[in-house]
Amino acid sequence: MKLEVKNVSCGYDTREVISDISLTVECGESLCILGPNGIGKTTLFKAMLGIIKLQSGQILVDEEDISCWERRNLARKLGYVPQAHNPPFPFKVIEVVTMGRTAHLSFFSSSTRRDREIAEEALKTLGIVQLKDRIYTQISGGERQLVLIARALAQQPAFLIMDEPTANLDFGNQIKVLNQIKKLVRNENLGVIMTTHFPNDAFYCASKVAVIEKGNAFRIGTAEEVITEDYLKTVYGVDVQIISIGDKNGGRRVCIPFSSNCG
Ligand SMILES: Nc1ncnc2c1ncn2[C@@H]1O[C@H](COP(=O)(O)OP(=O)(O)OP(=O)(O)O)[C@@H](O)[C@H]1O
Numbered sequence: 001m002k003l004e005v006k007n008v009s010c011g012y013d014t015r016e017v018i019s020d021i022s023l024t025v026e027c028g029e030s031l032c033i034l035g036p037n038g039i040g041k042t043t044l045f046k047a048m049l050g051i052i053k054l055q056s057g058q059i060l061v062d063e064e065d066i067s068c069w070e071r072r073n074l075a076r077k078l079g080y081v082p083q084a085h086n087p088p089f090p091f092k093v094i095e096v097v098t099m100g101r102t103a104h105l106s107f108f109s110s111s112t113r114r115d116r117e118i119a120e121e122a123l124k125t126l127g128i129v130q131l132k133d134r135i136y137t138q139i140s141g142g143e144r145q146l147v148l149i150a151r152a153l154a155q156q157p158a159f160l161i162m163d164e165p166t167a168n169l170d171f172g173n174q175i176k177v178l179n180q181i182k183k184l185v186r187n188e189n190l191g192v193i194m195t196t197h198f199p200n201d202a203f204y205c206a207s208k209v210a211v212i213e214k215g216n217a218f219r220i221g222t223a224e225e226v227i228t229e230d231y232l233k234t235v236y237g238v239d240v241q242i243i244s245i246g247d248k249n250g251g252r253r254v255c256i257p258f259s260s261n262c263g
Pocket residue numbers: 012017035036037038039040041042043044
């Protein structure tokens with residue numbers, strides 16, 4: 001299955017934030033979107049999820065324009081993982097994850113035993129089934145992020161749209177979440193589109209990288225093609241060094257910032 005953003009422009013009222021962007025993601029691929037604060041990454045996600053209208057262009061799933069799809073249909077194809085948040089009510093983890101089944105329920109029906117089993121399966125896939133009876137507001141930020149991914153998985157979408165899934169997490173939880181994303185892409189054949197502020201996240205887990213720059217310039221390709229020292233200097237105005245390291249799975253690149261004028 002293919003998700004295609006085709007010549008999309010979008011924004012708020014008459015203000016264009018994203019201008020003429022095109023990208024595609026297939027199931028079994030992960031795309032990391034990088035770009036400075038306020039450039040429009042979340043705005044693009046809102047457009048993909050039908051929260052704001054496109055100013056021009058199309059969003060297609062397997063060549064079908066999704067603009068006139070019912071929200072429920074859209075939710076069966078696109079799952080959204082927001083940044084971990086504190087909900088106002090102290091739901092149990094299993095209840096939060098079962099909420100992901102809403103798109104599969106008919107009007108006025110409540111979740112069934114099968115929905116709860118699917119929710120539990122999603123918790124197992126993420127290795128956090130032991131949290132199922134804990135109160136969501138009383139677990140850690142990293143655990144909450146994994147629970148939100150489980151909730152989106154319970155929705156059984158083809159694609160997961162993830163807004164900065166590693167934000168606010170400690171180093172260990174960042175790696176755990178990135179490893180889970182890699183597994184979902186590889187083992188569950190999900191397509192993942194995620195934003196991040198860390199080029200190393202993209203080196204670590206992305207099949208493709210897109211960078212949105214000021215002036216709405218846009219680049220997409222493999223991490224190696226797109227994330228270069230010169231380009232990061234252009235986009236973020238900082239000096240970095242990109243080095244290759246060996247690990248047991250083969251070589252990998254990492255990006256290290258350095259200051260050329262720190263005396
Ligand atoms: N609801 C809104 N109404 C009007 N303007 C908005 C709204 N939400 C965001 N914006 C503006 O749109 C621009 C893009 O914001 P957006 O949140 O998409 O950026 P972002 O790339 O996701 O930023 P960050 O990396 O800081 O999360 C910003 O100038 C922001 O102020």
